[in-house]
Amino acid sequence: MPKFLPTLARWSRLCVALAGIALLAGCDYNFWQMDGHQSTIVVDGPVAREQLKVFYVTVWVTSVIFVLVGGALAYATLKFRARNEAEEHAAPPEQSHGNPLVELSLIGASVLALVIIAVPTLRAIWYTYDIPEADKANAYEVTAVGYQWWFKFEYPAEQAAVDANSKTPLISANELVIPAGRPVQVHLRTVDVIHSFWVPKLAGKVDMIPNRANHLWLQADKPGYYWGQCAEYCGDSHAVMRFRVIALAPDEFNQWLEQQLQTARTVEASAADASRPKPQFAALRSFGQNEAGVTEQFDIAPLESWRAKQEPERNEDPALIARGRELFAAKTCNTCHTVRGHAAAGILGPDLTHVGSRSTIAGGLLENNREQLHRWISNPAAVKPGNKMGKAYVDNRITMTPEEETAIVAYLESLK
Amino acid sequence: MSAPSHAVAARHDDSHDVSKFQIYVQIAMLLAVITGIEIVIVYIPFAKWIVVTTLVVLSAVKFLYVIFYFMHLRWDKPFCTILFFIGLVLAGGTAWALLMLFGAEASLPLAK
């Protein structure tokens, strides 16, 4: 027996042990639980559940095969291994060439295993493709449009006020609000490259492809706050093209709609304001590249945080907001953004009519708070490399003093 | 590397050699005639499917004549035919599948 073998055995045992320890140490809170915000395993809707079921079927079938085939492989390796010098040099074994019967029956068994997978697969293909006939009447329709690198959401059935006498379908961005418990038909469109719409807890993804009318359906079992992400590589900032889906109970959904259909909120200066203390703004922090835009508190109760966003702040500074509104036009923000009722009707960027009521900005990347708004509008290119707003800053020569920034942020925050 | 004598013998009882010239010319004429028919038939007001089928069949006939005679697959080892048909069938199959995929309702392009 070659003398290196014991050493080798020791080495390999060490390696395996290390690997085992490393894996077991994975008691990171959801490595094994698999219940992250974008989990496909802990799901909240019928479409994702159906897809999960198919996945489990494949897991079980392949696990059984793995045990059987792997067992045979392990057995053969251990049993027929040459253990010592003598066995290494023994006369060769019988030169047998195969056994058709064994092979045919194994082929048969494989086909059978595949049939077990194929049947639920076929069922689920049809189920997940379209809303079940019975539920169609109850379905809610929205259109999601991909942009490099954010999502626009249209509610074709809802007519929002532009001003006193004209209306337009409701448009929002980056946060899709849907009624819980109802199937939602999502039409998928894109204005530039291919994107993909993916809310793992609600449904698998479907791509948004230029010149192609795709759709998907999903349903949230209960009110909740769901993470979504673009799942098709779409250029520089694909990684930070995210969005949220907020499912609300019917009443709350209608309430939300009602608010969104209004034109942008205008904060009037009142007599009372003069006596109120001016809000104190925290010193601006400079952010590192890629620094996280979310806080841990937010994660604990995201839906609650979102709800809190619906209410106007208590101590607003009307003068500052009014100044912000002026600057919004002066800095050419209105060439790209729509603020219904505030003489801003750009369409290249997200609709900001009710941006203050959203829990995130910049495509779900940053939490919507004062600091992050500052971070975003002071240098969008640093947050999302290559994005159009950053380019516009260069092209339109947009620069801002901290005071101007503060005013614009106050204005944006007031847009509930 | 000597050519075995039986090969030489085999060559001589191949009567096709003698008349190959005529065969080629006749086939060329036939192909020209078929082409003529094809050109005429598209203008005749038959049902669409009849015309399409006829065109496909006629083109296939031309195709086969060229590969089997001009390209002498007819006289070559069958392996050449097999080799070429692997490519032909896969290409045809892929083209067919692509047309089906794009013909499916689910893949209609966006109406403008």
Place this chain on the structure above:
Amino acid sequence: MSAHAATATIDHHHDPSTSTGIPNKKLLMWAFLASDCMFFGALISTHLIYRLHPPAGGLDPKVVFSPELTSFSTFILLMSSLMMALAVTAIQKGNVKSCRWSLLTTIFFGLIFLGCQVYEFNHFVHERNMTLSNSLLGTTFYTLTGTHGCHVAIGVLWLSLMYVRSFKPAPGNPWGRSWLSHQLLHAGVLILTLLLTLKVTLGLVHSLQTEPGLGAGISHFFSSEFLFLAATLIGYGLLFWFARPRGAVQFTEANAIDVESMGLYWHFVDIVWIVIFTAVYLLEYI
């Protein structure tokens, strides 16, 4: 093998030096053609898919195409295939001279086909306003037929080189020393002359079409193309001079396989055209 080939008859359907009896070059060519099927399969699919879903407001091929010209060039390509087949039989019988003539005719027909295509493209761009980039039809049509045209052009080049090669003197032929420069020159003159022919033919057609009446057309042709016409005639003179008999050549029955593989390629280009003619042109008219 070459020494042997000169003495015994060659069996053109069996090469005893290979495992299957099929000559290597022939096998290579057939395998390549199998692959080429996929090339054209992908291109034709692209074209047909966009014909299946034409963009709104796109061009109508019925308005763009002119079936007479296409039918003519289809016929020409068929005839070139016939000449190619004859070239192969000729060299298989060891008849170098007849092989050369057939090769030349094949080249000539191939060039006419190319000329028609150039004319067609030109016509579509200028008269029918269909360019590569102004419509999807233009995009797929030009790319598909252009790729086919490239195949024809490569074929013509190959045929020309084969024709010239057929003059390469055999070892022992006294003027064998200078064959390389000679051959280069020969190839150059051949290709140039053929291109000139093409140019002159196109010029003639153009003159006849644009000028009123036959006489005006011809006189316009002579006045505008005089230099080219003269150069073409000189070219043919030179070609005759190059082709004068000068003793034994290397090109023999043993080279039949070279001509044959080239022929396979040429016929393939022809059958691709058969498919394109039907799928791209004729199907539009029903």
Place this chain on the structure above:
Amino acid sequence: MELAKSAYLTREEHAPAQPRLLAHPTGKTGLWGWLITVDHKRIGFLYGFFALFFFLVGGFEALLIRTQLMVPNNDLLTAQQYNTLFTMHGTTMIFLAVMPLSSAFFNFIMPLQIGARDVAFPRLNAFSLWTFVAGAIILNIGWFLPQATHGAPDGGWFGYAPLTSKTFIPKHSIDYWVMGLQLLGVASIAASLNFIVTIINMRAPGMTMMRLPVFTWMTLITSFLIILSFPAITIALVELMMDRNFGTGFFEVSLGGMPILWQHLFWVFGHPEVYILILPAMGIISEILPTFSRKPLFGYPIVVFSGAAIGFLGFAVWSHHMFTTGMGTVATAAFALATMAIAVPTGVKIFNWIGTLWGGHLQMRTPMMFALGFVWMFMIGGFSGVMHAAAPADAQQQDSYFVIAHFHYVLIGGSLFALLAGIHYWFPLMFGRKVSEFWGKLSFWVIFVGFNVTFFPMHFLGLNGMPRRTFTYDPNLGWNFPNLLATIGSYILGLGVLIYFIVMAYTYFRGQRVKRDIWDGRTLEWSLPNPPPEYNFRVIPTVHARDAWWYEKHHREEIARENAEHAREEDAHGGIHMPFGSIWPFVTSLGILIGAIGFSAFAPIPGPGIGPKLGISLVGGAVMLIGIYFWSLEGNEGYHLHLDKDGNVIEDDAKAHH
């Protein structure tokens, strides 16, 4: 006349009898020798050399990727750099590492296995090699040019339109990708045509198709897959190139183009491509397992047949990469079922490998370890493939790290393990030296552990919703730990690879010398001395059985008698035919390289400006034509060798032969 001991002759000694304008270069040494070589073994070696180099480059890129993802919100790399890195990592590994490494074995081993003296078209073979190198240069050229206007490719390895159009990526990076892949396609198709003809036509007497070694069979099938699938991507790339440079509308929505067409054309190529990567590996495994089990492959005909079935079915499943593109129910179902069907022939191979082990005398040498590792890892990768094939489940997995896990299991645990096994297995034959068992096995275990620690957690990442191709992620999604683990794993893997390479390099120069046929092999290549002489076989063997060399070893007298007779016959016919070396394939490829650089680096950014582009392309085209012209003039001539009974060259005449 007793000449040099080796068959390596100098040019003077073999000046052709006839004076000629351009004498055939016959130098066998130095750089010139490598440039003009038409010897399939040297070409194979060069393929291997370049492939391993690019494997290190691709691995280095992977390590950068993993380092960026080690912790959330890392800013080691910018988004741009990251996107370039994964594009180039994928492209490099697939086209510049695994494919050419397979090609190295096709070149080196396959002719030896069928008892041939060379491939059917030696100069075409050299042309394939140099064109591959040209493609590799073009692909990587962007690293060294200004990043703002050039840059290395960054459109993802499947370059989906319309992201790759001029509108969205105006830089030349994509032009390099298009041209690079185009050249690699030319190289691969040319090489494959050559292999097909070689295998079908150059077999030794008695080597029937059903006696071909399985590796040779897989070479044949892979070559077919290449010639039949590459045209699809070639056309797709042509269309993309036309869109980018000539304003056509294939994928241009404003003209009515449908970008989805790109995906179809790409995957019509792309799926067969993954079998192009795995079938050679399966062939290698089917050689190693029988050798070290000391018994024939279990169920040879069915292994061969299932290889062909995999190849054929592989053309009917491409849309399984497009399950999320909304193909509609029927198409999705059809492609899901077809994909699952591939598990059957693949399973057959696994079963037969186990059958081969069963009842054998397993010698646990290093190649065997890698081979067994392959079977385990490939099985796992195959199972996650079947999970993808279940289309509804794939809607969640597509473009997530679950896919990354799947394909690295089949690509590394599969293809790469087998190729590393193959290097160990044939190293003694190629270089006459053998890797130390200890160091070999050590590198195996480190690679094996590192590999699993890297990629197993990625299944969980994917199921937990982590999308691929993301340069950053937030810390609150439960992805931190698995990512950290994967990164640590990749360092272990890198260490293993490093050990492997150092050991190989050491062995190449200092390793233990071994005698011929050290593994007690079964196929013909083991009948040769190591390294094999230029002419491979003194006498073309006559094959009597499937494991030809095994049979020879057990019927020595019969074979000796036969060989002596054949040697006499061959001598009477002029001796061993050897082709001359030629520089023209290299010149042709050089012309192509110049032309391609002209075409990609100077493509107009928007507007017409074709000046320098046309100029450089024309120069390249001219060089290429010159190469082709002289190549065709050369004719297939060569010289003859005569050997004495010890294998020494006793006489050679430069008489041109056909």
